[in-house]
Amino acid sequence: MHFETRKRSILKALSWRTWATITTAIIVFVFTGKFALAITVGLIEVFAKMGLYFFHERVWQKIRWGKKEVPAFVLWFTGLPASGKKAVADAVYRQLKKDGLRVERLDSLDVRPLFPEVGFAPADVDRHVRRSGHLCSMLEKNGVAVVASFVSPYRPSREFVRGVTQNFVEVHMQTTPESCEKRDTKGHYQKARAGEYKYFPGVDVAYEKPRNPEVVIEADNLTTEQAADQIVGYLRQNILNGRRAPSSSRLEAPSQMQSIN
Amino acid sequence: MHFETRKRSILKALSWRTWATITTAIIVFVFTGKFALAITVGLIEVFAKMGLYFFHERVWQKIRWGKKEVPAFVLWFTGLPASGKKAVADAVYRQLKKDGLRVERLDSLDVRPLFPEVGFAPADVDRHVRRSGHLCSMLEKNGVAVVASFVSPYRPSREFVRGVTQNFVEVHMQTTPESCEKRDTKGHYQKARAGEYKYFPGVDVAYEKPRNPEVVIEADNLTTEQAADQIVGYLRQNILNGRRAPSSSRLEAPSQMQSIN
Numbered sequence: 001m002h003f004e005t006r007k008r009s010i011l012k013a014l015s016w017r018t019w020a021t022i023t024t025a026i027i028v029f030v031f032t033g034k035f036a037l038a039i040t041v042g043l044i045e046v047f048a049k050m051g052l053y054f055f056h057e058r059v060w061q062k063i064r065w066g067k068k069e070v071p072a073f074v075l076w077f078t079g080l081p082a083s084g085k086k087a088v089a090d091a092v093y094r095q096l097k098k099d100g101l102r103v104e105r106l107d108s109l110d111v112r113p114l115f116p117e118v119g120f121a122p123a124d125v126d127r128h129v130r131r132s133g134h135l136c137s138m139l140e141k142n143g144v145a146v147v148a149s150f151v152s153p154y155r156p157s158r159e160f161v162r163g164v165t166q167n168f169v170e171v172h173m174q175t176t177p178e179s180c181e182k183r184d185t186k187g188h189y190q191k192a193r194a195g196e197y198k199y200f201p202g203v204d205v206a207y208e209k210p211r212n213p214e215v216v217i218e219a220d221n222l223t224t225e226q227a228a229d230q231i232v233g234y235l236r237q238n239i240l241n242g243r244r245a246p247s248s249s250r251l252e253a254p255s256q257m258q259s260i261n
Numbered sequence: 262m263h264f265e266t267r268k269r270s271i272l273k274a275l276s277w278r279t280w281a282t283i284t285t286a287i288i289v290f291v292f293t294g295k296f297a298l299a300i301t302v303g304l305i306e307v308f309a310k311m312g313l314y315f316f317h318e319r320v321w322q323k324i325r326w327g328k329k330e331v332p333a334f335v336l337w338f339t340g341l342p343a344s345g346k347k348a349v350a351d352a353v354y355r356q357l358k359k360d361g362l363r364v365e366r367l368d369s370l371d372v373r374p375l376f377p378e379v380g381f382a383p384a385d386v387d388r389h390v391r392r393s394g395h396l397c398s399m400l401e402k403n404g405v406a407v408v409a410s411f412v413s414p415y416r417p418s419r420e421f422v423r424g425v426t427q428n429f430v431e432v433h434m435q436t437t438p439e440s441c442e443k444r445d446t447k448g449h450y451q452k453a454r455a456g457e458y459k460y461f462p463g464v465d466v467a468y469e470k471p472r473n474p475e476v477v478i479e480a481d482n483l484t485t486e487q488a489a490d491q492i493v494g495y496l497r498q499n500i501l502n503g504r505r506a507p508s509s510s511r512l513e514a515p516s517q518m519q520s521i522n
Contacts, residue, residue, distance in 0.1 A: 008327020016317055024285060027305050037293070041302075044288050049281055052471055056277055064268020065360075104403055114395055114425075117388065127378065134375055135396050142365055142405040164375075 009057035072140040073239045074165045077149040079173025082184035084219045089149040090227035097179040103145040126157045133161030133227045153201035155208040177202035270318035277288045333401040334500045335426045338410040338435025343445035345480045350410040352489035364406040376514030387418045415463035416469040433474040438463035440481045
């Protein structure tokens with residue numbers, strides 16, 4: 001929540017008075033032909049109205065009517081490791097931030113180090129994605145848009161996130177494991193093929209493609225900036241103008257629980 | 262983030278014009294003694310200035326200067342089961358919400374049902390508290406205040422939450438297990454004493470009191486409303502006026518991680 005300072009109201013009053021008094025003086029002069037009168041009325045007006053403007057601003061400060069929130073959303077990047085999620089998500093985040101949006105950036109690796117007990121086995125990944133989705137939904141609920149990038153290879157966990165959010169925008173980074181491997185500067189694919197990593201999506205476990213993603217990025221044929229523009233275009237047309245109705249598919253948490261912690 | 266609608270600017274222009282034109286007409290009349298002239302100048306001014314006011318508002322809409330955020334914070338209730346955390350936290354939340362604050366309410370039981378794999382053993386509780394604290398910190402970072410109530414019986418997990426937040430306000434619900442047991446309508450204490458629950462703080466595991474809580478509530482001697490007033494008073498004096506400097510003790514996440522999910 002924000003409020004407007006007194007200084008802002010004072011500066012607005014000064015700004016307004018400059019333009020308004022010039023207008024008044026011109027009206028009086030045009031109407032009476034008397035230059036001195038025009039100036040005198042203008043001068044008196046300056047003092048009388050400046051105070052009036054200030055109090056007018058202070059009263060309107062308390063009126064909420066006509067102040068609209070930009071709808072929040074969860075922009076969820078999914079795709080194979082090294083499919084370019086992070087780079088495109090970063091570019092989209094920068095654009096949204098530049099537009100003055102209240103937006104948070106969440107990458108899988110921002111969360112994992114805080115909870116080192118979570119590994120990469122399917123059940124662990126599922127929990128990691130669901131928890132991160134819950135975090136996204138809490139931010140979204142409070143008017144904060146989220147740009148999230150997670151391999152999130154398993155469909156059910158992504159559908160969980162869709163279920164707990166209002167405006168879920170799934171972005172599928174469409175690539176082949178081969179092109180990802182070329183992009184992979186850290187040698188993760190090689191290690192996975194050599195058996196050093198287990199449960200590596202695209203190598204020894206399947207990556208489950210989204211069935212109806214809101215946006216598909218042909219990652220092998222687009223630059224990072226082109227991909228980001230495509231996504232921001234989608235958001236402007238479908239979310240940021242406030243046209244899209246919130247989905248009615250929010251999950252309700254079960255209400256029965258042992259209440260000791 | 263919010264923006265101001267055109268309708269708001271139009272209504273502000275109408276509101277301003279009513280008061281301002283009355284002022285102008287009075288000035289012209291007092292100065293010239295000519296009633297007709299005062300009315301004519303007033304009428305012309307109505308049209309000329311209404312448009313000017315509207316455009317003036319639209320320009321200022323884009324100027325951020327003088328718009329201040331209320332500092333966010335994490336108000337963390339800790340105390341024995343049935344010590345009254347939830348009731349007082351709810352009352353504080355209602356007051357803050359009424360003041361127009363952007364605030365989220367988070368109770369332990371709002372989170373637990375979503376992740377049923379988390380039990381009540383100390384390691385589980387520790388993870389539950391840390392994760393919830395991380396969620397609080399993300400909300401706080403984005404300008405959303407949080408009112409959180411968790412038994413959170415173990416000191417290290419609470420200190421983790423303090424470390425990841427900026428304005429951490431720890432509220433200790435000071436009671437004895439005996440008075441909690443009287444308040445406990447659900448029979449949890451009885452079941453714990455009968456051995457049906459394990460790891461029940463105050464019965465078979467210790468509740469670790471906060472060493473330097475920001476607020477101590479003498480829960481056995483205060484009504485819910487008195488306790489809430491004491492806490493809101495603390496927030497007004499120490500946080501909401503923007504005087505308290507953000508603590509410098511934020512945890513930095515380790516930066517090395519296997520980057521596959």
